[in-house]
Amino acid sequence: MATIHDVAKLAKVSIATVSRVMSGADPVNPKTQQRVLAAMEKLNYRPNGLARNLRNLRTNVIIALMPNIQNPFFSEVIRGIEDGAREAGFHLLIGNTDGDRGKAKEYMALLDESLADGLILTTAQTDQAFLDEFAAHRPIVLACEYMEGSTIPTVSIDNISAARKVVKHLLALGHRRIAHIMGPNEVILSRARLAGYRQALQQHGLEVDEMLVQEGDFSLDSGYRVTRKLLSFKRPPTAIFAANDEMAIGAIRAIREHGLQIPDDISVAGFDDLTVSSFVSPSLTTIQQPRYEIGYRSVEMLIRLIRSEPLAQTQVVLDDSLVIRESSGVPKEHM
Amino acid sequence: MATIHDVAKLAKVSIATVSRVMSGADPVNPKTQQRVLAAMEKLNYRPNGLARNLRNLRTNVIIALMPNIQNPFFSEVIRGIEDGAREAGFHLLIGNTDGDRGKAKEYMALLDESLADGLILTTAQTDQAFLDEFAAHRPIVLACEYMEGSTIPTVSIDNISAARKVVKHLLALGHRRIAHIMGPNEVILSRARLAGYRQALQQHGLEVDEMLVQEGDFSLDSGYRVTRKLLSFKRPPTAIFAANDEMAIGAIRAIREHGLQIPDDISVAGFDDLTVSSFVSPSLTTIQQPRYEIGYRSVEMLIRLIRSEPLAQTQVVLDDSLVIRESSGVPKEHM
DNA sequence: ATTGCGATTGTAAACCTTTACAACTTTTTG
DNA sequence: CAAAAAGTTGTAAAGGTTTACAATCGCAAT
DSSP: OOOOOHHHHHSSSHHHHHHHHOOOOOOOOHHHHHHHHHHHHHTTOOOOHHHHHHHHOOOOEEEEEESSSSSSHHHHHHHHHHOOOOOOTTTEEEEEOOTTTHHHHOOOOOOTSSOOEEEEEEEEEOOOHHHHHHHSSSSSSEOOOTTTTTTTTTTOOOOHHHHHHHHHHHHHOOOEEEEEOOOOOTTTHHHHHHHHHHHHHHHTOOOOGGGGGEOOSSSSHHHHHHHHHHTTTTSSSSSSEESSSSHHHHHHHHHTTTTOOOTOOOOOOOOOOOGGGGGGHHHHHHHOHHHHHHHHHHHOOOOOOOOOOOOSEEEEEEEOOOEOTTTTTOGGGOO | OOOOOHHHHTTTTTTHHHHHHOOSSSSHHHHHHHHHHHHHHHHHHOOOHHHHHHTTTTTOOEEEEEEEEHHHHHHHHHHHHHHHHHHHEEEEEEEOOOOOOHHHHHHHHHHHHHHHEEEESOOSSSHHHHHHHHHTTTEEESSOOOOTTOOOOOOEEOOOHHHHHHHHHHHHHHHSSEEEEOOOOTTHHHHHHHHHHHHHHTTTOOOOOGGGGGOOOSSSHHHHHHHHHHTSSSSSOOOEEEHHHHHHHHHHHHHTTTTTTTTTTTEESSSOOOOOGSSSSSSEEEEEHHHHHHHHHHHHHHHHHHOOOOOOEEEEEEOOEEEEOOOOOGGGGGO
């Protein structure tokens, strides 16, 4: 591999001049520049990024941590992050934590080893004190989740009000026995959506039947299993609100296998509006959230942090919207 | 940030000794070691990875390039890659190309800038000559796709025979007008699956009706659109074989909207066996391929290449299997 | 006492850039 | 024509490691 010294020697200039030709920061005599460019071409010279990074103490790498790449929700967020990163000249390192805090910490350590410039967390398991401490001295942005009482810059929707919106929709259709399939309890997001569910019922003067709140893990399969359980009750729910679309699709499968019609016998609503949700049958009532934009805005903020530029806003809340499709309808007794 | 010099000074040793304590390669007097460890602890020392990488001319980063992170097929492959990489102490940089060759080349350039040690391509657009040349001097593995006549190490299934298997299944059920929704023609994989489709028909003594071969782009939506077109024909097909599950799910939607029953009026088969494919209604007949293993084996090979270790095999072909579910059945006229 | 050896540690170069500063050349100005 | 300014280039240090090689020390063997 040719180095800058080889180029300098061939072009009969100093290495400083070669560097200047590359960066374009300082003026270089056009003739000299030509010689240098010719030499670089001839030697097929490629600057060594490691040396450059060491000198600059910058890597132009940002890390995005997510609990599960497989979840299509996150892959759209990633797209936003990746596009934003690209535009600013950053590369994206993706870390899959599988919800494992140890893995997450491994990735976080890369910041301290100068192997990455910043970090985006798409799900904070609740080690809030640790996280706050960590974020105090390092560029970090929290995407998708809002952490009560934290000062970490955040981009998300208002999960509580969004969940409330879904449940109110079901209430307005006439449902009274509405179940909730929540995500893992240790995920902040899950608890926020559950809170919205409770609020809607309470505002409607209804008690929450704790039997109707069941925990899943955001996977298709968990939605399927939990729904079978719900259907086995003496008084099964007339509507199910799942904390994400995947679990809702699992629920749909379980309901159909049970010989019931959607939405005639039972309504289903999800959360996230995955692309597939408008293609499944019945198509899914759900909350559309600006996943791409969440990613894009997060990385924008992160890069400002990295550059020590001031943030206009430290907590960004984006709009969501309820998308009503075939899976939710008036309950039977009301028809 | 404390450096190795600070640690050395505090522990009253040379930087070489500190380095030795970290690497554990050379022997160090236990007492000295204790002093050094204490100093590191006290200063909260973290070695600078950039400096280490520059010195070693290694980054421990590998890049995985894919056309589309959003495709759930790839996210499972990524998991395999990521796990394999982690186990070997490598980090994974994910590059989304959007099928754009320019973006792909940008990522590939990172190898020449010493910012990554190796590359896994999950889809080769056909710039075969360029790719062969590029791979000749750099650690590269091709995952998912087999490139005819290339010497680039590859891990994949036999797409031709797998596609043949699907079509033979449909033929065995009695179908004669079988459509194929292929992937983008410039993707090798798409052409392989098309080839399998043709072979199966020919081996059965049937002509290929070129009207029944339509091109999609692997997205749900393209499957939907193409199917509407197929259904508008005077003599629509009695079965549709889509080159991936997403297009198949799009096809199902279009067929239902058209008021037809699956599989009574028309059968559908996909390719990939996404998790969601067993949850949609009707559940999908498809080809199961070992996505995780493809990723895992690819990275294994790549790391051997990076370490200049010999490869036992340069072209690995893994097993696939046909999964028959609800979406395929006997055509009407045969019932 | 001398020699030799193993164990341990230190010195200094190398990895390849970027950039502050100095130096030199050419042009402009009075 | 001298002096100042502008334009161009070079020198050398710095960024933080790893490691080949040399040096030192203690101790056993002769």
